[in-house]
Amino acid sequence: MTTVPLTQNKLGARERLLAAADELFYAEGVHTVGIDRVIERAGVAKASLYNTFGSKDELVRAYLSARQLRRQARIATAVAQHDDPRAAILGVFDLLDEIFAEPGFRGCAFLNASAESRPEESVDSVCSETRGWIRAVFADLARTAGAADPDELAGQLVLLYDGATVSAQLDRNKAAARTARAVAAAMVDAATG
Amino acid sequence: MTTVPLTQNKLGARERLLAAADELFYAEGVHTVGIDRVIERAGVAKASLYNTFGSKDELVRAYLSARQLRRQARIATAVAQHDDPRAAILGVFDLLDEIFAEPGFRGCAFLNASAESRPEESVDSVCSETRGWIRAVFADLARTAGAADPDELAGQLVLLYDGATVSAQLDRNKAAARTARAVAAAMVDAATG
DNA sequence: TTGAGGTTAGACAGACCTGTCTGGTATTGT
DNA sequence: ACAATACCAGACAGGTCTGTCTAACCTCAA
Numbered sequence: 001m002t003t004v005p006l007t008q009n010k011l012g013a014r015e016r017l018l019a020a021a022d023e024l025f026y027a028e029g030v031h032t033v034g035i036d037r038v039i040e041r042a043g044v045a046k047a048s049l050y051n052t053f054g055s056k057d058e059l060v061r062a063y064l065s066a067r068q069l070r071r072q073a074r075i076a077t078a079v080a081q082h083d084d085p086r087a088a089i090l091g092v093f094d095l096l097d098e099i100f101a102e103p104g105f106r107g108c109a110f111l112n113a114s115a116e117s118r119p120e121e122s123v124d125s126v127c128s129e130t131r132g133w134i135r136a137v138f139a140d141l142a143r144t145a146g147a148a149d150p151d152e153l154a155g156q157l158v159l160l161y162d163g164a165t166v167s168a169q170l171d172r173n174k175a176a177a178r179t180a181r182a183v184a185a186a187m188v189d190a191a192t193g
Numbered sequence: 194m195t196t197v198p199l200t201q202n203k204l205g206a207r208e209r210l211l212a213a214a215d216e217l218f219y220a221e222g223v224h225t226v227g228i229d230r231v232i233e234r235a236g237v238a239k240a241s242l243y244n245t246f247g248s249k250d251e252l253v254r255a256y257l258s259a260r261q262l263r264r265q266a267r268i269a270t271a272v273a274q275h276d277d278p279r280a281a282i283l284g285v286f287d288l289l290d291e292i293f294a295e296p297g298f299r300g301c302a303f304l305n306a307s308a309e310s311r312p313e314e315s316v317d318s319v320c321s322e323t324r325g326w327i328r329a330v331f332a333d334l335a336r337t338a339g340a341a342d343p344d345e346l347a348g349q350l351v352l353l354y355d356g357a358t359v360s361a362q363l364d365r366n367k368a369a370a371r372t373a374r375a376v377a378a379a380m381v382d383a384a385t386g
Numbered sequence: 387t388t389g390a391g392g393t394t395a396g397a398c399a400g401a402c403c404t405g406t407c408t409g410g411t412a413t414t415g416t
Numbered sequence: 417a418c419a420a421t422a423c424c425a426g427a428c429a430g431g432t433c434t435g436t437c438t439a440a441c442c443t444c445a446a
Contacts, residue, residue, distance in 0.1 A: 013423080031224055032311055034403060045424045050405065107308070114363060115300070115308030118225055131363060155360075155372045163356030167348075170307060170324060179348045183380060190379060206393085227433060238394045243435065 014052050016042040021063040026109050030060050030116050030123075057121050060113070064126040067109045072133060074099075079137065085145035086188050089138065089157065090181055096161070097177035100168040107169035111162075134158065147191040156187050207245050209235040214256040219302050223253050223309050223316075250314050253306070257319040260302045265326060267292075272330065278338035279381050282331065282350065283374055289354070290370035293361040300362030304355070327351065340384040349380050 020041035024033040035056055039046050053059040078095040082088040099105060106112070110127040117123035138157040142150035164180035167173040213234035217226040228249055232239050246252040271288040275281040292298060299305070303320040310316035331350040335343035357373035360366040 029309070029311070031309075035405085036403085043424095046405080046426085047407085048423065051422085056404065111304075111359065111363075112308045115305045116222070116224070118222070127363065135364075152372070155366070155368070156376050158364075159353060159356030159360055159369065159373055159376065161356070162359040163352030163354070166304065166355040166359065167352055170304070170320065171328075171351075173348070175348070176352065179345070180352055183349050183352065183376065186379065186383060187376060228435085229433085239396085239435080240437085241393065244392085249434065 013042075013044050013048050017044055017049055017052065017059065018062060018066055020044075021059055022066065025060065025063050025113075026067075026106060027104065030113050061122045061126060064109065064113060064123065068126060068130045068133075071130065075134070075137065079141070085141045086185075086192070089141050089145070089188055090185060092137075092157075092161070093164070093177050093181035093184055096164055096168075096180070100164075100174065100177055105168070108162075108165045111165065131158075134161065142188075142191065145188060145192050147188070149191070153187060153191045157184055160184050160187075206235075206237050206241050210237055210242055210245065210252065211255060211259055214252055215259065218253065218256050218306075219260075220297065220299060223306050254315045254319060257302065257306060257316065261319060261323045261326075264323065268327070268330065272334070278334045279378075279385070282334050282338070282381055283378060285330075285350075285354070286357070286370050286374035286377055289357055289361075289373070293357075293367065293370055298361070301355075301358045304358065324351075327354065335381075335384065338381060338385050340381070342384070346380060346384045350377055353377050353380075 017038065020038050024037055024041060035046065035049065038059070039049055042049075049059065053062060074095060075092060078091045079088045082091050110130055113123045114127045135154050135158050138161075139150050139154035142153040142157070147153045160180040160183055164176040167176040167179075173179075210231065213231050217230055217234060228239065228242065231252070232242055235242075242252065246255060267288060268285060271284045272281045275284050303323055306316045307320045328347050328351050331354075332343050332347035335346040335350075340346045353373040353376055357369040360369040360372075366372075
């Protein structure tokens with residue numbers, strides 16, 4: 001039967017490939033970085049990549065899924081630190097402020113990958129999945145906060161979330177998250193007043 | 194000396210190339226569309242493209258510059274229709290609502306091109322140029338409206354402008370511009386109260 | 387008519403990309 | 417020790433891309 005170490009090795013190669021893909025795809029773009037760069041960075045043979053993922057498209061999908069999980073975990077942690085839903089909403093924008101200040105920040109991986117992708121590629125499904133998740137988080141918090149129209153408030157918060165990300169990247173606007181946070185506070189207060 | 198018809202022919206080829214580039218680059222992305230597709234669409238020989246623009250990068254730059262001029266003209270027209278600066282600001286978001294509803298809308302050409310581009314390409318300069326222009330328009334209107342901190346208000350409006358564009362494209366959110374408009378109205382009122 | 391300049395279609399070079407395949411190697415369980 | 421299995425390195429095929437170049441063509445001006 002299958003032996004344990006084999007799986008371990010395979011997971012090792014898989015993880016190294018994902019780590020290399022995460023670095024390179026995020027920093028330089030999905031279509032700019034070729035397979036050869038990824039396997040060289042991962043220290044892995046080309047055959048291993050195709051045995052593990054089957055295609056570059058699937059590797060890209062796995063890279064985005066891993067990013068999605070990490071992003072969701074960070075947001076969930078930030079939200080869980082507050083009992084007050086209003087504070088939790090603002091905590092998401094505080095988290096954005098942290099993220100924008102991190103070295104190597106280059107915008108939203110999903111926005112970037114989506115702009116690069118062709119329709120037949122499987123990027124958009126991951127992208128819309130994670131966008132729906134964030135919108136649902138905002139909607140839940142808005143409902144808990146007693147907003148008159150939770151979906152409307154969630155839509156406003158998503159706008160601010162995306163707008164801050166775009167401005168942080170393209171304008172190198174370090175205050176983008178704080179600006180968005182201030183507007184978000186005003187909108188939450190207006191919706192729950 | 195140079196004859197008039199020669200120049201006319203050259204302008205004709207240039208315009209046909211720009212029209213084809215505008216259609217294809219915007220609809221399918223800059224890196225997805227090859228030179229061959231553009232010249233076929235324009236009905237022009239490859240040599241004419243390279244005589245006129247010199248490189249694909251320069252064609253992309255010209256395509257974005259043309260988009261920039263049209264976008265600026267539309268915004269300026271929308272702004273000029275209102276005497277009241279508050280109404281003018283909201284008029285920009287009404288214009289966005291129009292744009293999002295147009296057939297073939299596929300997001301902001303500058304955001305898309307920037308996400309696709311590599312640093313050595315000349316996309317980012319056009320992109321930051323047009324972003325600075327829009328921010329300045331908002332700042333002028335905010336100042337005229339008597340905002341306490343016009344730059345702060347302009348930053349908020351840019352956030353909403355970008356966020357609406359992103360949501361309109363990725364979420365196919367037809368209400369994005371109206372949502373942004375409502376938030377913008379609240380922020381203008383808060384800043385000029 | 388003749389010549390010049392811009393046009394066209396298309397071949398071509400050189401680079402890059404994805405994905406397959408071959409052969410050699412290290413590690414594992416028996 | 418031995419066989420199985422995944423690993424590595426790298427050649428290779430087939431495709432696409434940008435950009436150059438050739439040769440025929442058309443349109444004007446003298």
